Amino acid sequence: MYEWNFAPVFAESGLLLAGFRNTLILTATALSGGLVVGLLLAFARLSHRRWLRLPADLVIEVFRTTPPLVQLFWFYFGLPIVLSVEMTPFMAAGLTFTIQSGAFFAEIFRAGIVSIEKGQWESAKAIGMGHNQLMRRIILPQAVKRMFPSMMERSIELMKTTTLVATVSYADLLFQANELAQKTFRPLEVYTVVALIYFVSISCVSFFAARLEKRFARTGEFSV
Amino acid sequence: MPDPILRLSGLAKSFDTNTVFEDVDLDVAPGDRIAILGASGSGKSTLLRCVNLLEIPDAGRIELNGDVVGNPEKSGRARYPERELRELRKRVGMVFQQFNLFPHMTVAGNVAEGLVTVLGQSSGPARERALAELDRVGLRDKADTYPSRLSGGQKQRVAIARALAMDPEIMLFDEPTSALDPALVGEVLGVIEQLANEGRTMLLVTHEIGFAYHVANRIAFIAEGGIYEIGTPDEVLKNPRREKTQKFLAEHRRFQF
Ligand SMILES: Nc1ncnc2c1ncn2[C@@H]1O[C@H](COP(=O)(O)OP(=O)(O)OP(=O)(O)O)[C@@H](O)[C@H]1O
Numbered sequence: 001m002y003e004w005n006f007a008p009v010f011a012e013s014g015l016l017l018a019g020f021r022n023t024l025i026l027t028a029t030a031l032s033g034g035l036v037v038g039l040l041l042a043f044a045r046l047s048h049r050r051w052l053r054l055p056a057d058l059v060i061e062v063f064r065t066t067p068p069l070v071q072l073f074w075f076y077f078g079l080p081i082v083l084s085v086e087m088t089p090f091m092a093a094g095l096t097f098t099i100q101s102g103a104f105f106a107e108i109f110r111a112g113i114v115s116i117e118k119g120q121w122e123s124a125k126a127i128g129m130g131h132n133q134l135m136r137r138i139i140l141p142q143a144v145k146r147m148f149p150s151m152m153e154r155s156i157e158l159m160k161t162t163t164l165v166a167t168v169s170y171a172d173l174l175f176q177a178n179e180l181a182q183k184t185f186r187p188l189e190v191y192t193v194v195a196l197i198y199f200v201s202i203s204c205v206s207f208f209a210a211r212l213e214k215r216f217a218r219t220g221e222f223s224v
Numbered sequence: 225m226p227d228p229i230l231r232l233s234g235l236a237k238s239f240d241t242n243t244v245f246e247d248v249d250l251d252v253a254p255g256d257r258i259a260i261l262g263a264s265g266s267g268k269s270t271l272l273r274c275v276n277l278l279e280i281p282d283a284g285r286i287e288l289n290g291d292v293v294g295n296p297e298k299s300g301r302a303r304y305p306e307r308e309l310r311e312l313r314k315r316v317g318m319v320f321q322q323f324n325l326f327p328h329m330t331v332a333g334n335v336a337e338g339l340v341t342v343l344g345q346s347s348g349p350a351r352e353r354a355l356a357e358l359d360r361v362g363l364r365d366k367a368d369t370y371p372s373r374l375s376g377g378q379k380q381r382v383a384i385a386r387a388l389a390m391d392p393e394i395m396l397f398d399e400p401t402s403a404l405d406p407a408l409v410g411e412v413l414g415v416i417e418q419l420a421n422e423g424r425t426m427l428l429v430t431h432e433i434g435f436a437y438h439v440a441n442r443i444a445f446i447a448e449g450g451i452y453e454i455g456t457p458d459e460v461l462k463n464p465r466r467e468k469t470q471k472f473l474a475e476h477r478r479f480q481f
């Protein structure tokens with residue numbers, strides 16, 4: 001029977017905490033960047049102008065159809081050669097996951113925006129709103145509530161996918177766990193703790209997301 | 225005759241190969257209440273929507289209180305830059321069949337929205353004004369509820385208040401009671417009647433012929449791609465001169481008692 005011993009792991013818990021912090025920083029960066037990129041891509045896709053629509057389509061397609069690990073390697077090893085720039089692991093990871101989640105968010109934004117009934121657009125125009133006012137005041141506030149569940153799903157997916165960055169030596173939670181496992185010879189305990197950290201933090205996020213969704217429902221606009 | 229508030233001349237609109245109307249002329253004087261009648265698909269909504277440019281006419285001219293809207297071109301077609309669309313729509317109120325209230329805003333928020341976002345008023349005065357408009361339609365006590373809690377008749381009255389808050393020079397109603405339970409039609413027609421008595425200028429597309437007879441001062445019957453017959457309610461509804469008008473009215477009377 002295996003004898004569990006967490007003591008060596010907890011003795012070095014600072015290592016895991018630093019990794020967790022980096023995971024959160026990377027996720028937050030990719031998430032906020034991804035939301036901006038996603039909104040821009042969604043507007044480009046919905047535009048009447050072909051020269052805006054086509055490049056957006058291409059970016060979205062490329063990032064949706066290639067494996068995230070390949071994208072990461074391409075940004076980390078490839079981009080420095082093509083553009084002769086310096087790439088830190090954080091920059092490569094941040095770029096990859098910002099654009100990648102942007103591509104997915106774009107689709108969610110687009111679907112949310114077009115799901116708003118024609119009458120809403122028309123009554124906003126009828127009181128004299130311009131396109132930007134109409135988006136900001138009428139369409140997006142309703143669309144965001146409808147998109148929220150798939151946004152959450154995608155964000156959780158993102159947090160888990162960021163574990164790939166361990167492969168380019170970005171010191172995220174998984175990378176630190178690998179180090180710790182080698183150091184302590186206690187891989188089972190280390191990865192159990194790591195799984196637990198992901199489980200608890202993502203469950204917390206889900207819990208608050210569910211509460212937020214309930215609050216959204218208070219205006220009753222979903223039952224109309 | 226005073227200068228018209230709205231003058232349509234030579235207005236034309238088609239969808240692909242489907243010509244809805246070809247040459248509509250209409251002068252609307254201050255205080256006019258013009259009811260627009262016609263068979264389903266005859267183009268009543270399209271005509272109304274051309275007035276506030278939710279549909280862009282293919283040709284013709286729109287003048288609002290003497291201001292020509294858009295930039296007429298040699299072809300007869302006018303160009304309507306985004307800024308002109310917004311300017312025109314600020315001055316024209318529209319009420320839709322499906323109410324189209326903003327579900328994420330309270331009732332008062334709906335009415336104040338145009339004042340704040342479009343006219344740039346600060347929220348205090350805008351709310352005051354919204355409450356006053358809600359008072360006019362008898363819904364001041366609903367100011368802080370959400371539209372989903374209202375009946376259809378109440379929703380439509382809020383939609384009317386929302387349009388009125390912008391101080392429109394003319395109001396457009398597109399079948400404002402057609403989506404309502406029969407029991408709720410009266411309260412909405414009551415509000416429209418009150419506006420008519422106050423001397424508001426309005427174009428009203430409706431199937432409520434009795435209401436049109438009592439409230440309108442002119443009736444326009446739409447058929448054959450244009451205004452087919454126009455005149456006072458007595459002329460058009462009591463003694464229609466043209467065949468299609470007669471048929472339409474006979475059809476409508478069939479099930480009356
Ligand atoms: N957006 C559109 N695209 C294509 N055709 C349209 C569009 N809107 C209206 N039409 C067509 O234009 C014609 C006039 O339609 P419109 O809605 O103005 O009629 P209406 O008189 O308001 O009818 P109803 O009494 O049913 O509301 C119809 O043949 C309709 O199919």
Ligand SMILES: [Mg+2]
Nearest residue numbers: 268269270399
């Ligand atoms: Mg219609």
